[in-house]
Structures are given as structure tokens and as C-alpha cells.
Amino acid sequence: QDPKLYPPGDIVFLDRGEGTTALIHLHGATIISWKCNGVENLYLSQSSVFDNKKAIRGGVPVVFPNFGPWPLGPQHGFARIKRWSIAVPPRKDHNGDVIVLFTLDADDETLAMWNYKFKLVYTIVLTPTTLMSTLVVHNKDTKSLGFTCLLHTYFRVANIETTAIEGLQGLIFSDKLKDGKEVKETRKQITVDKNYDRVYKDAPKTLFISSGPDPARNIELVTFNFPDIVVWNPWEQKAKEMSDFDDDGYKEMICVEPGKVIVPITLEAGQQYECKQTLICKL
Numbered sequence: 001q002d003p004k005l006y007p008p009g010d011i012v013f014l015d016r017g018e019g020t021t022a023l024i025h026l027h028g029a030t031i032i033s034w035k036c037n038g039v040e041n042l043y044l045s046q047s048s049v050f051d052n053k054k055a056i057r058g059g060v061p062v063v064f065p066n067f068g069p070w071p072l073g074p075q076h077g078f079a080r081i082k083r084w085s086i087a088v089p090p091r092k093d094h095n096g097d098v099i100v101l102f103t104l105d106a107d108d109e110t111l112a113m114w115n116y117k118f119k120l121v122y123t124i125v126l127t128p129t130t131l132m133s134t135l136v137v138h139n140k141d142t143k144s145l146g147f148t149c150l151l152h153t154y155f156r157v158a159n160i161e162t163t164a165i166e167g168l169q170g171l172i173f174s175d176k177l178k179d180g181k182e183v184k185e186t187r188k189q190i191t192v193d194k195n196y197d198r199v200y201k202d203a204p205k206t207l208f209i210s211s212g213p214d215p216a217r218n219i220e221l222v223t224f225n226f227p228d229i230v231v232w233n234p235w236e237q238k239a240k241e242m243s244d245f246d247d248d249g250y251k252e253m254i255c256v257e258p259g260k261v262i263v264p265i266t267l268e269a270g271q272q273y274e275c276k277q278t279l280i281c282k283l
């Protein structure tokens with residue numbers, strides 16, 4: 001992803017040096033690129049519509065206040081289709097790591113859908129080998145509020161056939177393509193060869209996503225306060241049915257999405273909830 005492809009007012013560019021960069025679009029505070037030593041690790045559909053209305057197809061959209069279909073508003077909530085503010089512009093700390101803070105506050109549009117005053121603070125830190133994304137949800141209302149949230153991370157892979165996810169063995173997942181039927185995962189390495197839409201519960205804090213061979217990517221995914229992991233790939237037919245998804249894109253991506261989606265969080269007035277994903281680029 002080349003920052004020059006986007007209107008300068010729409011994106012924030014983080015540069016750690018030596019080919020380690022990140023690009024964040026203010027529409028949804030969507031991270032649309034994370035390169036580690038020159039290698040792109042996120043999938044972004046070339047058919048994605050950048051109209052500042054539709055959710056960006058790829059990168060790391062922020063899902064809040066609802067994962068999935070929702071009677072009060074659009075699927076996966078509104079955070080991914082709102083324009084976020086830059087609370088603290090990118091700056092380097094004493095180590096040379098780059099940090100930036102974004103915020104999203106309730107406004108007339110969100111209050112009309114979901115009548116709660118909230119504030120989201122989203123901090124992104126880029127180090128030579130990691131991309132850290134921390135989301136803090138603040139209840140700014142005088143009443144309690146309930147929500148689910150998730151970071152809808154689209155990993156870029158060289159070839160879905162050689163892609164494996166490790167760390168989910170022994171967990172119970174519900175298969176959204178089979179009416180939420182619960183199944184125990186028996187495999188050490190999860191490989192995907194068809195339309196997948198599964199929600200794993202009580203996942204460990206560390207997972208591994210490996211793919212290759214050209215380029216080989218080994219990513220460690222470390223989570224905090226995200227007990228659920230969604231694994232999604234639309235596969236050939238569903239990819240074709242989505243106008244903003246490249247027809248062959250399913251071969252080059254896997255979504256591994258840390259979330260708090262099975263049991264919603266309830267925040268009393270004034271309380272906050274912090275959750276985080278760290279992506280670590282391993283050699």
C-alpha cells in the first residue's frame with residue numbers, strides 16, 4: 001500500500017524505518033497496511049470501496065458496538081464506518097517506536113441508532129516487529145451499556161493452501177454456517193479449504209498464523225481481554241457474491257479476529273473496558 005494512493009487528509013502514515021510501516025484510514029480507524037521489513041502482512045481487497053461510507057474490505061476494521069447482524073444499525077456496528085479523530089498525531093518515543101491515538105465519540109447519528117454516550121480510544125503502536133492495537137471503551141453515559149467488540153483482522157497470506165493457525169486445539173467453536181452448532185476443535189493446525197465462519201471460545205492469549213512459501217510469514221497474535229476468536233474465509237462463491245471482495249482474494253487472506261463477542265460486556269456509568277491485539281512478525 002502506497003500512502004500516495006489516498007487523499008492525504010484521509011490517512012495516517014506510521015514509519016518505523018527499514019521498511020516497517022503502517023497506514024491507518026480515518027474511515028473506521030481502519031489499519032489498511034502493516035509492513036514489516038518491507039513485507040505486507042494485511043490483506044486489502046483491491047475492489048474495496050473508499051467512499052467514506054462503506055466499510056473498508058480488508059486491513060483491521062474495528063467492530064463496535066455489535067458483532068454480526070444487529071436490529072439497531074448496520075452489521076458489525078458503526079465504528080468501522082464512522083470517521084475517527086486523531087487525538088494524538090503520530091510521534092516517536094525514545095526507542096524510535098511510533099504511537100498514534102484515535103478517538104470516536106457518540107454523536108447525533110450514533111445516538112439515534114444506539115442511545116448511549118460513549119468514547120472509544122484506539123492506540124496504535126508500531127515497533128520494528130510488532131503492531132499493537134489497544135481499544136478502550138468508555139461509558140460516558142449515566143446509565144449502563146452493553147456491547148460486543150472485535151478487531152476484524154484480515155491477514156495476507158501467500159497461499160491459503162499453505163496457511164495454518166495454531167493454538168485453537170481443544171477449544172469449542174460454533175459454526176455460523178451450521179446454525180451455530182458447537183463442535184470441539186481437534187486439530188493442532190487449522191487449515192481452511194472452504195467457506196469458513198467459526199467462533200472459537202475461551203481462546204488462549206497466543207496464537208500463530210503461518211503461511212508461505214513466497215513470502216513466508218509467521219505471525220504471533222497475542223490478545224488481552226479478547227477471549228473469542230473468529231476464523232473467516234468466504235471462499236470462492238461468497239467472494240464472488242461480494243462486490244468489494246476480489247474474486248480470487250480468498251486465496252490470499254484469512255481473517256483471524258480477536259473479539260469479545262459471545263458474552264457481551266456491560267459497563268456501568270463511568271466504567272471502561274480495555275482490549276488489545278498485538279501482531280508480532282517472527283522470522
Ligand code: BG6
Pocket residue numbers: 055075076152176197198230232257
Ligand atoms: C465475520 C463474520 O466476522 O465477518 C461473518 O463472522 C461475516 O459472518 C464476515 O460474513 C464479513 O462481514 P462483512 O459485514 O464485513 O461483510
